[in-house]
Amino acid sequence: MDDKNNTTKTITTITDQLNSLRSILRSDDYVQIQPSGDYEQVRIKLDYDIQISFHFDSLSILNKPLTINNVHDLRITKSSNKCQLNNEQWTNIRKYFDKLIQNQNESFSLLSIVQSIQDHLLKNIITNQKSKQKTKKPMETTTIEDVSTMSNKFRGADLIFNRIQHDKSIDRSQVIIGYEDRFTGIYEIAFNEFKKVHEHEYGVPMHRIRYFKINECIVWDRTRKLDILTGSEQQNGSPYDTEERSILVQGLYHFDQSLQQWIIQYPHITLTLDNPKVPSTNDTCLPERCHIVTWNILFDYYQSALIHTSQRYRSILDTLKSLLPDIICLQEVTYNFLNLLLNEIWLQENNYYIIIMKNVIDSGKEKSYGQLMIMKNFRPRSFSICPLDLSDNDEETAVATTVTKQKITKELLIARFGLNTKATIDLVNLHLHSDLSRNASGKRCQTLENFFKKMKTSNYMLIGDFNFGDNNLREQNILALYENKVHDLWKDVYNLDQNPGYTYDPSTNLCAHITSQSQINRRLDRYLIHTLDNVSYSIEHLSMIGIEKIPIDPLNINNNQLINQSDHYALQLIINFRTRSISHRSALVILPTLNTRSFIRSYSKEYYPSAGLWPSHFNLLWPFFDLIDCQNDQEDILLRLRLLLSQYPSFSIKINEIDSFIENNIIYMKMNDESTKYVKQLHEQLIKLFPQCLRDKRSSCYNPHMTIGQFDNEEKFNEAKSSLILHESFEFPVEYIYVLQRPHDNDTTPFHIAYQLPVGPVLQPINFKQINSVHIKLQEFFQTMNLYETNQSYKRKQEKFEKLSSCFQQMFNKDTLHCFTTSFLPYGSYRIGVNGQDLDTVFVLNELKSTNNKTSFDESLVQLKHDSNALNNHVVNLLETQINGNLKGEIIFYRKVQALFPIISILFNDQTKVEIYVQIKINNEKPSEDSIHGVQDxxxxxxxxxxxxxxxxxxxxxxxxxxxxxxxxxxxxxxxxxxxxxxxxxxxxxxxxxxxxxxxxxxxxxxxxxxxxxxxxxxxxxxxxxxxxxxxxxxxxxxxxxxxxxxxxxxxxxxxxxxxxxxxxxxxxxxxxxxxxxxxxxxxxxxxxxxxxxxxxxxxxxxxxxxxELNNDFPNEKVKSLVQLTFSSENSNELDEWIGWMKSRLAYFVNACEKECHLVIQTQSSIEYKSNNTEALYSIGFQLDPQTLIQHQNFSNCLKKFVDQFDLCLNRKESMKISYKIFSIHDWK
Missing domain, CATH: 1.10.1410.10 (Poly(a)-polymerase, middle domain)
Known part of the structure; x- marks a missing residue:
């Protein structure tokens, strides 16, 4: 290419120029860009494992050409130590490159340089060298296939894109593209929404595409060289061969047993894109008992002859193998260690995931190092790798400068895990600046303050090498400022005077003695945990490991040549996370009714020493959650528990035998078989709801019992057993279960009732002489004042609910519906067990996940699901058909009301009024009561x-x-x-x-x-x-x-x-x-x-x-005039509908009177019916006299609008009439 013409071309962006470079290379991946301090570093891979690299300032040359003059540190190097060129060929290339740079002017383009080098390689170097066969171990590297052969086999993203775009057999609506944003990770976008870089200002270059998915299945993956779509898969050899390090990219990996190789996991969700409202899945949650190891393993660049890296690395891997922790956080990791680690059988076979930082991958080229986070049986729900700070221009100047002049950016590895489906925690693997950095203390303090002030979650844990000790005052002062929120776990467990916890100890650690300049012992490695929201933790174990010295020559252990595994000791932590404290001071129990107490006490008073601390009871769950009266107790425990109990009707327990547990000398009252079966079923559901309460295998063998005797020895046990005989069985109802608790600080305080929770869908109505109710005199007062609902009234409602439930079940059931479920539930006063005028119910139709086994009924509903009005009307009509078909002779009045949801209003012959609220929930994978109208309330x-x-x-x-x-x-x-x-x-x-x-x-x-x-x-x-x-x-x-x-x-x-x-x-x-x-x-x-x-x-x-006995003071003494509405019709049914229309419009009128007319009003709280039930009156009081009120223009307008609304009633008949009059309070009867 002529460089003169090149410089006169229209100036394009850096991105366009880098894309031009990609166009002359064999693969888009052969141009790699990564941050490097204040610059961007570009590496261009050429044939025969040669690369050209340079740095540029993206801000200063954003719109400048990419020429020799605008880049820094331009050089040509070998990509690895297994370059296929011999020394003569390599020298020839170096001389050609140097001459090319020297003979060109400063405006010579990099595109021309790269093209020239490629041409020189092709014309002047002839090699017939072929790839050697790889050994069985996937990580042991040999020479690779000719790159040109590989590129011919694997098709690029642009070809795959065109194939999908033009292949009519592919449903493009089911295609997802995953592309990489180099700052935030992988994004997914629908194929039809994807824009190329020339199609939109925010379009995506094709080289950024990482994979294509069709119907959620990956069919092409650039990183894995996977191409199912065209059949050009390239999976020969391991992607971790040294010669193929460009294939190993930063990300999360998991070992695929079928492919026998490590596979990168997509999509990569960054912390900023993680939606906290999405619940964590089981495979993204930490175990409740979590075993963590953090270890700075000492990179292999410094004093390599003295630190014996190969022996150390082998021993570190063996130590980790012996522990198999849940989480491993490593610092100062290089590619050499990573290469060994990924070949470990224990890592491959124990379902480990690993997050690999780019600094680790590039360490062989850049002499960098980084962190790894390794997880057993679970993966992060999201993670990010980001710079340690924003002013990272001065790195370790002593050790690192000895090795390389390149500046490497320190980074943080932050991974988010679930603690349960709702709570999460961020684990941060960090390596702060060492004292070898300029202004190291200031940088460390700034990093700590950034964490404590800017973390967007309270639930986080800082793990790793902090590079300061307990005598570093500046850092300790910052920790002291946040000590109420941020806890140093070593200080929580140990007294530093007794156990200082020196993880860096040159006095005992031979590696530390070699690497330390000050020879000062320090506690550099730590676990810091922020006070967790709604989560408790306890430290089961915390100690240093890796403290033993290992022989340098394993075959000659008697020569006293020893070394430590690293210059840092590792920290081993076993921490128990609990989203709720489960305590033996809390129990979920069944209590016998009070009328049985004296009878039970006659058996237990002599032989049960704990009777004074416990009431007689049957344990359902013990230990149980320690409830502390917080909002999460209400939502996550009590509400879930009550919703489960609402699905079980109240029942009875019959006691017919006294039995014993011989193994622990306990005598108890035993239920009959039927009661035992029912209680065991309830217990089974409770365990499914709260599996945390099943602490061990022994507690899984549930045997409901009520203890009446507990003995110190077998002799006393046998003596009492013979005398404790139940002469007659007894029975009691179970309408409630109870949460019993006692204080934490007093073992002598008896358990008390913390919560009483009803069993069954509705609360038992309060009535006279009710069991487990209030004092008899209070019941008599309620009876005298006529406050209780009559048995006849309640039974009428109960009967109507059961009849409606039965007739709906005839049409909506498991045989007729496979894609939907239905439920018919009471709410309101009937559900809460108090006297109310109406029976309020809700009918719920809930769509499940689609299935191939659809019924014809399913099909009819599915066809209407996208038109909510049509579906609502269809379901209401079906319900109406069922009601009329089964209960028509019992109904006086029936009408449908269209509100936010459809409502069916029914008046039965016995004057029982039922309202059915119809709620339809579409696209729910499973039924949920969370949003059922009225029930949760x-x-x-x-x-x-x-x-x-x-x-x-x-x-x-x-x-x-x-x-x-x-x-x-x-x-x-x-x-x-x-x-x-x-x-x-x-x-x-x-x-x-x-x-x-x-x-x-x-x-x-x-x-x-x-x-x-x-x-x-x-x-x-x-x-x-x-x-x-x-x-x-x-x-x-x-x-x-x-x-x-x-x-x-x-x-x-x-x-x-x-x-x-x-x-x-x-x-x-x-x-x-x-x-x-x-x-x-x-x-x-x-x-x-x-x-x-x-x-x-x-x-x-x-x-x-x-x-x-206080009276209704309508109208009160301030009212001077009234507006009285008169409604009339031919019969009571029409009158009720007429009044119902008035009620639906009344709120608009009274609001207008107050807000637009600035009037003070008093509304009547009831309708006055005339004796013939065809006429009714309703009045509203005003604090103006009638004459002033009539002359009030705004009021007249509002009243007219209100009255005109009655003409809009769709069901109005000629006999349905309305009139009004305004009169003085003195004319009020």
């Missing part, structure tokens, strides 16, 4: 309150009061049932005393209820509703400021946030006027309590009665 409350029966009584009392005083019902702008439930749940959780036993529940008295009621009104009368949002914060949860909350929390004048995602405001219907009325209602109760005696139990009983 209720279950979070059930687990939060700790004692459901007490919560049910408090909620019933408060709901009844709210209904009596006209502050209940969301549709009228007040609080609905769920909002009141949240408020009551908070009071129970916060102020309910600890339950020492079942007696604490059964003896829950009127006095105790009164205290909760008073606390309820006091708390919420004084809450700052105008500026604060209320939610169920666990005691350890830090409240967010209002400004930090999303807009959804700020809708509504009272913000009572649901504990379930997406954390909607359950009080969103409230406006300022109704909020103020609710607060006044709270204050009204407090004023009442201030005026009456509340000292004796009788006083408190009377106070509770007076609270419930």
């Amino acid at each position: 209720i279950e979070r409350l059930v687990t939060y309150v700790r004692c459901p029966p007490i919560f049910q009584h408090l909620l019933t009392f408060i709901r009844t009061w709210a209904q009596h005083v006209g502050l209940y019902e969301q549709v009228y702008g007040y609080l609905g049932g769920y909002s009141w439930a949240i408020l009551c749940a908070y009071i129970c959780h916060t102020y309910l005393p600890s339950m020492k036993s079942l007696s604490s529940i059964e003896q829950f008295s009127i006095d105790e209820l009164f205290l909760l009621v008073r606390q309820f009104f006091s708390t919420f009368a004084n809450f700052n509703w105008s500026s604060q949002a209320f939610r169920l914060y666990p005691k350890s949860f830090k409240q967010m400021n209002l400004l930090e909350k999303s807009s959804v929390h700020n809708r509504g004048s009272m913000r009572i946030i649901s504990p379930s995602p997406p954390y909607n405001n359950t009080g969103r219907a409230t406006i300022n006027s109704t909020r103020d009325l609710i607060i006044q209602g709270f204050q009204r109760v407090l004023q009442l309590l201030d005026t009456i005696n509340t000292i004796s139990p009788e006083d408190k009983l009377n106070a509770l009665k007076e609270i419930l």
Whole structure:
């Protein structure tokens, strides 16, 4: 190429010029670029293992030509010590290169130089040398095949791209391209979205493509020389032959047993691209008991004649083989050690993964070194390799400069692993600057501060060679600043005065004596762990290893010639990570009902010394999680446990025998076979839910029992056994299971009930003379005040639910559907076991992962899945068909409502009203209750309150009061049932005393209820509703400021946030006027309590009665006029639909009255029906007189819009009429 013409060409970017270089080489991979200090280093591989290399500043020559004048350190070298050229040929090439540089001007292009050298090689050097056969060991290298022969066999990315683009047999929508960004790693992109570099300003050069996938299967891979698509696979020999080091690239590797070689793992996900919301899989999680070794193995560049590297490396590998740790972090690794390591059989056969840094791969050429991270049976979910700092211009100047003048960038290896599906931890393998670097202490301090300030996760661990000791004050001062968060594990385990932990000890370590200039003993190697979020850890073992000296000549061990394995001792750590503490001070149990207690006690009181510490019980899981009242306890343990229990109906246990465990001298009461079978099934499901609680094989042999005798010796055991005989069986219901706990600091304190969790899909309704309920006098009070739901009312709802469930099951079942599942579940007041007007239910259709075994029913649903409206309508019509076919004669009224989700509303002959909320979930691989409408909302409350029966009584009392005083019902702008439930749940959780036993529940008295009621009104009368949002914060949860909350929390004048995602405001219907009325209602109760005696139990009983007898003050004394709406129709069914339409539009009207008209209003909280049930009245009060209100232009407009809305009712008939009038408060009847 004429260099003059070359310099006058249009200037292109560096990328374009480097691509031009690639065009004259045999492979795109023959141009390699990597960061080197402030420069980029380029290596160009030519034939016969020769390379041209140079450095350039990418910023300064971004738009300049790539010429001799614009690059630094231009040289030609051999790529390896097995270059095929003999000395004469190599000398000839060197002279030609030097002459070429000397005879050209400074603007001579590098492209011309490379072309000239290639031409000279082809014309003037003739070699018939052929590749030698490789030996059996994959890592032992021989000469390779002629490169030109290889390149002819393996097709490039551009050819594969064209093949896919034009081959009509390939579905391009199923093709994925993996390409490499040299700063962030591998990206994947759909074939149809891929843009070449000339097609888009952000297009990708073809040489960056690393692989193609079709239907998730890799069909072409540049690194592995794999080409399934065209059949031109090139897999002769190992990719780690010394001559083929360019094939070994930075990344994660795993040994493929079928190919018998190490294979790079794609895709490489960097930390920045790792989505924390994606749960970790089992193969990316650390074992709970994790065995880690960190070791600086001493590179082989310095005093090589004295440190006997080959013997040391062999011994290090043998030590690692003897330990087989879960994680190995190595520093100062060179390619020579890597070559040995990858050939180790123990590494290949024990399912190890290995992350290899580029500095290790290039060490043979650059005299660099780096780190490795090796993992057994698991891999990182993501990892990154990045510079140690941003000012890495001064490296080790003594040792490294002796070896090479090249500047090597130190790097960090950061890998992220799961601790469970949700929690992760970052492990950092680091090697900080040694004192041989300029300003080493400053650099180390800067690196540490960067970690502690800039790490984007709290869960991380720093591992490796920190290169400073405990007497380096600057570094120690930084550690001291963060000592509350960052823990030095050696200092946690040992007293430094007694065990200083010198991992670098020239006084005892022969290698350290050779490499040390100061001969000072120091603790250079460490494990630092940041305080983990929601994760605990314990140190099982921490020690130095590799401290023994090894013989230099293994065949002559008596000559006293010894050496250490490295100048550093290794650190071995066994750490136990636990996302929850599992403790013998916590148990999940079944408790017999109180009416059986005295009978059981008659057997156990004499022979069971622990009876005072434990109530009589059957263990389900023991030990169990140590619950600390944090948000994660609620979400990850209690909620999951309750959702499992909701799938099991309540049951009974029958005790019919006394038996014994001879091996440990225990006598127990035994269930009958049927009860045992059921409890074992429950235990099996609990273990699947919480496998952490299965601590050993012995605990897997579960035998449910209730201990009544425990003996020190066999003699006492045999004596008691003969006298303990069960004369008659007894039975008790299991409606709850219990979490028992005791304090950690006191073994004499009895276990108490931490949580009472219901069994079955619904809570048992509270009623008179209920077992395991509250004190009988409190039950009598509820009975007298008519607070309990009647048995007839509850049974009617129960019957309707069972009938609907049965008729849906006829159509939607495992025989008719293979790709979908369905569930029909109650929620609302029926699920929580309190008296409510309606039976609220949800029907869920959930799509599973696609299967080939589709039924015709599956096909009909799949065809509609992309049109949500059509699918919703189809499913609702099917449900309607089933309902009409099975229950038509029992139904008075039926209508469909289209809201956010479809709703079916049914009124039965016995006036039972059922609402069916239809929820369809598409593209879910497995059913999940996480988002089932209403279900999770209720279950979070059930687990939060700790004692459901007490919560049910408090909620019933408060709901009844709210209904009596006209502050209940969301549709009228007040609080609905769920909002009141949240408020009551908070009071129970916060102020309910600890339950020492079942007696604490059964003896829950009127006095105790009164205290909760008073606390309820006091708390919420004084809450700052105008500026604060209320939610169920666990005691350890830090409240967010209002400004930090999303807009959804700020809708509504009272913000009572649901504990379930997406954390909607359950009080969103409230406006300022109704909020103020609710607060006044709270204050009204407090004023009442201030005026009456509340000292004796009788006083408190009377106070509770007076609270419930407070009247509805609509309209209140501030109302001056009312707007009264009159609805009429031919029959009650039409009237109900007419009123339902009004309710759906009322919120818009009252909001407009307040926000647009600036009026203060009071809404009526109920509809007044006339005696014939064909006419109804509804009124709204205003604080303006009628004349002023009528003349209010904005109000008139809002009222007209509201009334006009009734003309839009689709089901309106001529008989359905509406009218209104505005009148004075004095005319109110």
